[in-house]
Amino acid sequence: MDTEKTKCLIVGSGPAGYTAAIYASRAGLSPILYEGMEPGGQLTTTTKIENFPGYPDGVDGPVLMEAMKAQARNLGANIRFGAATAVDFSGGTLRVTVDGKRQIEADAVIVATGAAAKYLGLESEQRFKGRGVSACATCDGFFYRNQDVIVVGGGDSACEEATYLASICRKVYLVVRKDHLRASKAMQARVAGTSNIETLFETVTQEVLGDDNGVTGARVHRNDGEERVIEATGFFVAIGHRPNTEIFRGALELDEEGYIRTEPGTSRTSVPGVFAAGDVQDPHYRQAITAAGSGCTAALDCERYLLGL
Structure with a gap:
């Protein structure tokens, strides 16, 4: 299996993943982002979004996601198509397997895998x-x-x-x-x-x-x-969603519904160096703007972790 090392790995896209990539890139972390099976997340299946700030006439979900993706890429994020299929957070090194054939060893991981329809x-x-x-x-x-x-x-x-x-x-x-x-x-x-x-x-x-x-x-x-x-x-x-956390069972602490538990007021998970953002850790709000905000939080927490702060 091919192995690659990186400072910051972002698993998943959508508002949380792309925003995390924007902030991590500006922090000089040179993040690698794997988009998952649904690049751009759930918003790529949404028509006009009327409640995302900065768009007085609304914006189509796919348009917003492509803009976020382009912004992250322009700032230096390495955005790739592929999905995480296994993780190993048990040792000192954080390991994520992509598509069952490539292993990424990361100093820090941001999980933004979202949720799927029930x-x-x-x-x-x-x-x-x-x-x-x-x-x-x-x-x-x-x-x-x-x-x-x-x-x-x-x-x-x-x-x-x-x-x-x-x-x-x-x-x-x-x-x-x-x-x-x-x-x-x-x-x-x-x-x-x-x-x-x-x-x-x-x-x-x-x-x-x-x-x-x-x-x-x-x-x-x-x-x-x-x-x-x-x-x-x-x-x-249209009865709700299920967090995409199956590969993290046993590796991260989850709540009763399968959402990743984070320390209150932060994106920190039960494993040092692993952070969670977006719908994968949010059973309550699940909005584009809150997902983007949590992506920002995760990237800042990640930066501070890597700096030893």
Whole structure:
């Protein structure tokens, strides 16, 4: 296996990884950044972002990520395509294996691997994944123009997906398990003000229905016992995310949900020299701006660690 040494290795991209690379580059750390399986992270599947400072008219997610990436690269970051497949933080040297064939020995590591979408866990959902079942409306919504679709979830992500789909689809059914939306007031107001979104509270999906051509609808169950079949060609799941920390189990301290634990007010993890930034350590906010801020924190913590401060 090829071995390479570096002062600072950043695992993952997105706002956290790219911002960490920007700060680490300016600090003269010559960071190597591996982008992971989804270069740019979740924001590459987001359309207009209206709450990132500095963009009065909003900015498309992919545009913002490409700008961050270019800025990091222009400052000297070595940005590469590839994903971490194993880690060894047990000795004095921090070792990360990339794509199962290259080992990086680093003086410090910043983990910014983000989080992945959760699914309901239904057999029928898995059967129709990619054939009508999706966790990304902005990726796949185009295929359902002028059709009826279902969105499952009650948070900001579900409401954002529902409003986006409502702009291109004939009808959107928003299936919410609770008797209220957990989304921000602004997102709740947007859903309420969109005439072709029908919100079904206290409702759970029993089965995704379909045939050889893909999804045809879903069978849902209300808390009062009523069952209903909704006819739809698209089924979008927006019920949260799971941190991408599987390779760090046993190497770093994780919380009950799998997020990396960091010392309060810092990016420091349970292993000296390893820092965490972005959604991989943030189960609460998960915003582009907080991820970018934590990427800055991680790079500054990393710099101070390497200086022995």
